[in-house]
Amino acid sequence: MLAQSALLVGERVRLAALDAEKDAAAIAAWSHNDELLRLLDTDPARMRTAAQTRQDTEELQGKEQPKDSCYLFLIRALAGDRPLGLIDLAIPEWPHRDGWIGIGLGDRADWGQGYGTDAMRVLLRFAFTELTLQRVSLTVFGYNPRAIRSYEKAGFVVEGAQRERLRREGRRWDMVLMGLLREEWERVNTDALTTR
């Protein structure tokens, strides 16, 4: 028997499908959180309306890219089913079994509450047990030490940094590269692999 009966459910959150229609308003609201935007990616921070977000999501989901190369989930709180943020896993080249993770919680009030940690735990389990990846990767910005600590707690190791990769607020910052190998994850997650 397979050990995971609730593959995408954690202790405090679950990973759910993204509904372009229903979730657009919540996601658009998050785009007004400039702090989030500047921690999330290298794009210039830009707000989106609900209509634009709906269109973005529809485009993303309708793209011709193979469906097995990108997994995007809405993070929902188990209590109340409230949408909290987004998490995604991209596998650009399957032969290498390396997946790239991005995660963001939309509302500052939800930061530091353990939601992100739990969502990451669920996604890692999905990556290693369901997708059978060999490693997962992520990038995090040098001005985001809180995220680096959180990823280290999840088991990620700093593998290096692209020097001066970012220019923000008048200075240069490194982009830190982190990775987690399957055997490292298995060592601390034996329970996720044993059958009942």
Next chain:
Amino acid sequence: MNPLFESPRLRLAPPDPETDAAIESAWTHDGAYLRLVDTAPARPLSPSQVKKKYEQLEKEKEKDFYFAVRLREKPVEGPEGLGRLIGFVRLFWVDWMHGAARLNLGIGAPADRGQGYGSEALELILRYAFEEMGLHRVAAEAAAYNTGALRFLERHGFRVEARRRQAVARDGQRWDQVMYGLLRSEWEALRAAAAVPAGLAAPQSNGAQGG
């Protein structure tokens, strides 16, 4: 000013689908080349598939600067004058706001390798990256088994910035992916050092340095 697109033996030019697609298609039938040039699963492309690739590159030209590398056999006068295609060089994932891009470079046919063409093409594209595009840094990467590429990048001043452990799987083995970066300031310093007039250079022990 030095010519932006020409080195002593080479020229950067746009790819010409009519003449280049067949040549590049032939390169993609060399699995060993494909496994050195990137980590995508190696697969041969027909000339018409290569043409489609050129069309795609044209669509993404704001973030993907792709140049055909040609021999300067003839002056530039009409398409026949551009010279034989020997490889490509490319700055992709251009991040304008932060001033960063990634580099990829390949000399397609085995007979054209080992003659310093890669170094000449690299010098052209780095000057283009820093002085034309105004970038702050250029990144490159290679799988750890590609010792030729590692040496090449290090010889040209790229510094190892990260080792992505076991990130490349080939021939039943796992290899690290070595990530490199070259900052504008480092490139400028290397260039200044290379441009010191002979009379001012530190004396060579054998005194045989050319003027």
